[in-house]
Amino acid sequence: MAKIHLKIDDPNHTFIIAxxxxxxxxxSYEEDLEQAKKLIKIASKAGADAVKFQTYKADTVYAYNAGNSNYLAEQGINKEINEIFEYLSMPYEMISELSQICNDEKIIFMSTPFSVEDAKQIDPFVSLHKIASFEINHVRLIEFLSKTEKPILISTGASTFDEIDFAVNLIKNNKNNEIGLLQCTSKYPAPIESLNLSAIPKMKERYNIPIGFSDHSVEPLIGPLTAVGLGATIIEKHFT
Structure with a gap:
């Protein structure tokens, strides 16, 4: 398993997640694996510290009758959200293969879980965990990840300080102090004016832990560079 700049609080290094x-x-499964391999190689060649995927099952993310997504409908996708997520869900058996490819390419493998079962499947293959914005109050998931004793990054899109306080304290109460928070705007894509990067120094002062930025904007540099200038030491950027 790759061990390149694993510490997320290194003041001399910005930890980059592709x-x-x-x-x-x-x-097909083979085509999916080949595409994932290409993405891993691109991220590694670009110099990222980690490449991150998402691990979920449709029935643990949405209710069975969730219906269509207005956001996706705007993109011309009119299928029910459950059907879309079922199609996009990563087979658990692919996780170990992606981890090995990342190891070969000298880049850290990450995958965001959305349920405890997802977390159990990915935990043997990751060096640190990531909690998505909308799972910030998922108590059972946070407790499980805390007990792995691995670093945990939390995206904070659409969250209040009370909700962030709750998640951070829950992790610390489970005797895990390796925590990082990512300022995030839960809009896809996020307009530059919505990034709220001024929250970064406020979060640094409030929590005294590593603070980063999860960027959903289409601009490649404006958000990340500004975030680093404001004290971010972790950058997560969509590259697909």
Missing amino acids: EAGSNWKSG
Whole structure:
């Protein structure tokens, strides 16, 4: 397992996470794996510290009758959200293969879980965990990840300080103090004016832990460079 700049609080290094999301999906299992391998190689060649995927099952993310997504409908996708997520869900058996490819390419493998079962599947293959914005109050998931004794990064999109306080304290109460927070705007894509990067120094002062930025904007540099200038030491950027 790659060990390159694993410490997320290194003041002399900005920890870069290349977010692949669900864009490894191409067709058959073999085609999906080949596409994921290409993304991993691109992220490694670009110098990222880690490449991150997402691990979920449709029935643990949305209710069975969730219906269509207005956001996706705007993109011309009119299928029910459950059907879309079922198609995009990563087979658990792919996790070990992606981890090995990352090891070969000297880049850290990450994948965001959305349930405790997802977390159990990825935990043997990751060096640190990531909690998505909308899971910030998922108590069972946070407790499980805390007990792995691995560093945990939390995105904070659409969260209040009370909700962030709750998640941070829950992790610390489970005797895990390796925590990082990522300022995030939960809009896809996020307009530059919505990034709220002024929250970064406020979060640094409030929590005294590593603070970063999860960027959903289409601009490649404006958000990340500004965030680093404001004290961010972790940058997560979608590159697909």
